[in-house]
Amino acid sequence: MTRVAGIMSGTSLDGIDVAIVDIGPRYKLKVLAFSTTPYPKAVRNTLLAVSNANCHTADIARLHFLLPELYAEAFNALCKQARVPIKTVSLIGCHGQTIFHEGDPVRFVGRSVASTLQIGNGAILAARTGIPTVTDFRSAHIAVGGKGAPLVPHLDHLLFRHPRRTRVSLNIGGVANITAIPSGIAFDTGPGNMVMDNLVRHFTNGRQTFDRDGGLAARGHIQHRLLNLLLRDPYYRRQPPKTAGREQYGQEFLTPFLSLSCEDAVATATALTVATIVKGIRLTGVEPQDLIVGGGGAQNPQLMGLLAAQLPNTRVLLTNDFGIDSDAKEAVAFAVLAYECVHLRPALGAVLGAIYPPN
Amino acid sequence: MTRVAGIMSGTSLDGIDVAIVDIGPRYKLKVLAFSTTPYPKAVRNTLLAVSNANCHTADIARLHFLLPELYAEAFNALCKQARVPIKTVSLIGCHGQTIFHEGDPVRFVGRSVASTLQIGNGAILAARTGIPTVTDFRSAHIAVGGKGAPLVPHLDHLLFRHPRRTRVSLNIGGVANITAIPSGIAFDTGPGNMVMDNLVRHFTNGRQTFDRDGGLAARGHIQHRLLNLLLRDPYYRRQPPKTAGREQYGQEFLTPFLSLSCEDAVATATALTVATIVKGIRLTGVEPQDLIVGGGGAQNPQLMGLLAAQLPNTRVLLTNDFGIDSDAKEAVAFAVLAYECVHLRPALGAVLGAIYPPN
Numbered sequence: 001m002t003r004v005a006g007i008m009s010g011t012s013l014d015g016i017d018v019a020i021v022d023i024g025p026r027y028k029l030k031v032l033a034f035s036t037t038p039y040p041k042a043v044r045n046t047l048l049a050v051s052n053a054n055c056h057t058a059d060i061a062r063l064h065f066l067l068p069e070l071y072a073e074a075f076n077a078l079c080k081q082a083r084v085p086i087k088t089v090s091l092i093g094c095h096g097q098t099i100f101h102e103g104d105p106v107r108f109v110g111r112s113v114a115s116t117l118q119i120g121n122g123a124i125l126a127a128r129t130g131i132p133t134v135t136d137f138r139s140a141h142i143a144v145g146g147k148g149a150p151l152v153p154h155l156d157h158l159l160f161r162h163p164r165r166t167r168v169s170l171n172i173g174g175v176a177n178i179t180a181i182p183s184g185i186a187f188d189t190g191p192g193n194m195v196m197d198n199l200v201r202h203f204t205n206g207r208q209t210f211d212r213d214g215g216l217a218a219r220g221h222i223q224h225r226l227l228n229l230l231l232r233d234p235y236y237r238r239q240p241p242k243t244a245g246r247e248q249y250g251q252e253f254l255t256p257f258l259s260l261s262c263e264d265a266v267a268t269a270t271a272l273t274v275a276t277i278v279k280g281i282r283l284t285g286v287e288p289q290d291l292i293v294g295g296g297g298a299q300n301p302q303l304m305g306l307l308a309a310q311l312p313n314t315r316v317l318l319t320n321d322f323g324i325d326s327d328a329k330e331a332v333a334f335a336v337l338a339y340e341c342v343h344l345r346p347a348l349g350a351v352l353g354a355i356y357p358p359n
Numbered sequence: 360m361t362r363v364a365g366i367m368s369g370t371s372l373d374g375i376d377v378a379i380v381d382i383g384p385r386y387k388l389k390v391l392a393f394s395t396t397p398y399p400k401a402v403r404n405t406l407l408a409v410s411n412a413n414c415h416t417a418d419i420a421r422l423h424f425l426l427p428e429l430y431a432e433a434f435n436a437l438c439k440q441a442r443v444p445i446k447t448v449s450l451i452g453c454h455g456q457t458i459f460h461e462g463d464p465v466r467f468v469g470r471s472v473a474s475t476l477q478i479g480n481g482a483i484l485a486a487r488t489g490i491p492t493v494t495d496f497r498s499a500h501i502a503v504g505g506k507g508a509p510l511v512p513h514l515d516h517l518l519f520r521h522p523r524r525t526r527v528s529l530n531i532g533g534v535a536n537i538t539a540i541p542s543g544i545a546f547d548t549g550p551g552n553m554v555m556d557n558l559v560r561h562f563t564n565g566r567q568t569f570d571r572d573g574g575l576a577a578r579g580h581i582q583h584r585l586l587n588l589l590l591r592d593p594y595y596r597r598q599p600p601k602t603a604g605r606e607q608y609g610q611e612f613l614t615p616f617l618s619l620s621c622e623d624a625v626a627t628a629t630a631l632t633v634a635t636i637v638k639g640i641r642l643t644g645v646e647p648q649d650l651i652v653g654g655g656g657a658q659n660p661q662l663m664g665l666l667a668a669q670l671p672n673t674r675v676l677l678t679n680d681f682g683i684d685s686d687a688k689e690a691v692a693f694a695v696l697a698y699e700c701v702h703l704r705p706a707l708g709a710v711l712g713a714i715y716p717p718n
Contacts, residue, residue: 123498139482
C-alpha cells in the first residue's frame with residue numbers, strides 16, 4: 001500500500017483540490033480525505049490575468065512560486081484535519097494550474113509546435129512538505145504525439161472498466177470531457193460549467209458564481225435559435241482526439257447571451273453543455289450502456305435531467321456510486337499518475353511527469 | 360564511470376552549449392566533446408521578447424516546447440560529430456533558458472515571493488533523446504532560502520579546491536560571477552560582457568556582436584567620470600549573496616554611454632566590468648592567491664590585462680589550465696548537477712532539479 005496525495009486546480013480557477021489516496025495491490029484505491037480550498041480572490045484574479053493573455057513574465061514566475069505555497073498549506077491542513085500523519089504520505093502528484101494549452105501544433109518561429117504550460121513549482125511543494133513531488137504530467141503526452149489532455153481517462157479505465165458493459169465516463173468541470181471504455185477514446189466535448197458560471201457571475205454582478213441546483217436554468221426557457229447557432233461550431237463535429245481550452249469559452253463567447261434574461265441565458269447555456277456532450281458521445285461510435293457522471297455539473301439536476309432525457313437507452317450513474325467522490329476524482333487521478341510516474345509505468349502511452357526530490 | 364551531457368544556454372542568448380562528460384570515481388571529470396550552436400535569429404528575437412517583459416503566455420509556452428527540439432538537435436549533432444554513441448550517454452542535465460529571475464523576495468499578492476523561470480521542457484528533450492533528463496535546477500535552491508544563483512560554484516569547488524591556496528574562480532559571461540574557495544562565497548559581481556557586447560552591437564549597427572580581442576577598448580580611453588558615476592550603484596557594495604540579472608544591464612543602462620565614441624564607450628564598459636569584479640573580490644574578505652578566469656571575457660586581452668594590473672598580488676590563471684575548456688564549464692556544471700540530482704545528493708544546500716524519465 002502506498003499513500004499518495006493528488007493536488008489539482010482546474011481551469012475554472014475555483015481553487016485547490018487535495019485528495020489523499022491509499023493505492024493497494026492491483027490499483028485498489030481508497031480515498032482517505034479530500035478538501036477544496038478556494039483561491040484567495042487576488043490570486044484568482046492574477047491567474048486570470050496571466051492565463052492565455054498578455055502579461056508580464058514576472059507575474060507568471062511569481063505565481064509559479066506562490067501557488068505551491070498555497071498547495072502545501074492546503075495539503076498540510078487536510079492532513080491535520082483528517083488526522084493523516086504527513087510522514088505516512090510518500091508521494092505527491094500535483095497537476096498545477098494550466099495557464100496555456102495548445103494540444104494541436106501551430107506554426108511558430110518556422111516550426112510546428114504543440115505546447116502546454118502548468119505553473120506551480122514542484123521544488124517548492126517538495127521542500128515545504130518533505131515529500132517527493134511529481135508535476136508537469138501533460139508535457140510528455142505531447143512529446144509522444146498526444147494532445148496533453150485529457151489525462152483523467154487513465155483513472156477512468158482503472159475505475160470503470162467492465163467485462164461486458166460499454167461505458168462512457170463524463171466529467172463536467174469548466175470544460176466537459178468524456179472517456180469511452182474500453183475503447184479509451186477520450187476528448188473534450190465542449191463547455192462544461194464554464195459558460196453557465198460566467199453568465200451567472202455576469203448577471204448577478206458576481207454575487208452568485210454558479211447556478212445552484214440548476215435553479216436559474218429551471219426558471220428559464222432554452223432559446224433554440226441561439227442554441228442551434230452555437231452548435232454550428234465545427235469543433236463539435238470534429239473527430240477526436242481534440243481538446244478545448246477555457247479560452248474558447250471566455251468573455252467573447254458570452255456576447256450573444258447578454259441580450260437574453262438571466263434565466264433564459266443560463267437555460268440555453270445548460271442546454272448547450274448537454275447537447276455538446278450528447279454530440280460527443282455519438283462521436284465515440286458506441287451508444288454506451290452506462291454513463292458515469294462526475295464533476296461539479298453532476299450536482300446540477302437541471303443539467304442531469306436534460307442529459308438523461310436525451311440518452312434514453314443509457315443508464316446514468318454517478319462517479320460517487322463507484323466509491324470515488326466525484327469532486328475528488330481529478331485530484332485522485334493525479335495521485336495515481338504520480339504513482340505510475342515514479343514506477344516508470346506508462347499511462348496513456350507515455351511515462352508522464354517530472355519528479356522533484358524533497359529537500 | 361557515468362557519461363552525462365550538460366546543456367546550457369546563458370542569459371547572453373548566444374546559443375546552446377552542449378558538453379559530454381565522463382564522471383568517474385571521486386568526481387574525476389573528462390570532457391569528451393563540446394559544441395556551441397547559435398540560436399536561429401528568429402528564436403533569439405522571440406526569446407528576447409519574452410525575457411522579463413510583457414508578452415503573450417502563448418509565446419512562453421511555445422518556446423518552452425520549441426527550445427528542447429533545438430537542444431536535442433544540438434546534442435544529437437555533437438554525439439555524431441564526436442562519435443559518441445547516444446546510447447552511452449545515460450543522463451542529461453539541461454539548464455534551459457532563463458526568462459525571469461528574482462532571487463530576492465518581493466511582495467506579491469500579499470506574500471513574499473522569490474522566483475525564477477527557465478524554459479525548455481525536459482519531457483520533450485527526454486523523449487527526443489531517449490535519455491533521462493534533469494531540468495529546473497534553480498528552483499530548489501530558492502525553495503531552501505537560496506537565491507537560485509549562481510550554481511556553477513558547485514563545480515568550482517569540485518575542480519579548484521586546493522589544500523593550501525586560497526582561490527577565486529571568476530566566470531565572465533553576460534554577467535560576471537565569482538566563487539571564493541574554500542569559503543564557497545559566490546555571487547554575481549556585476550556586468551560581464553553584456554554591456555560591452557550591447558555597446559558594440561549598437562555602435563556597429565549589429566555588424567559586430569562583441570569586442571574581438573578587446574581591439575575597440577584598446578583604442579579607446581576610459582571615461583573616469585562616467586565610470587565613477589556607474590560604480591556608485593549600491594549593488595557593488597552590498598554584501599553577498601546577491602544576484603544580477605540581464606535586466607539590470609539592458610538598453611536603459613547604455614544611455615549614458617551613447618554620447619561617447621564607440622571606442623571610449625567600450626573601453627569604459629570594459630573598465631566597469633573589471634572594477635566591479637575587483638570590488639567583488641574585495642567583498643569576499645580574502646585576497647586570493649589564485650584567480651581562475653573562464654567565460655567569454657577570458658578571451659579579451661584588454662580586460663584580462665586591466666584585471667591583472669589591479670590585482671598585483673594574485674596569480675591569474677585560466678579555467679583551461681585545469682583541463683576544462685572555459686567555454687564548456689557552465690555546460691559541464693549542469694551535467695555534474697544532474698548527476699548529483701539523480702543520486703539525491705545535495706549541491707549548494709539542496710537536491711537540485713526535476714527528473715524527467717525518457718519515453
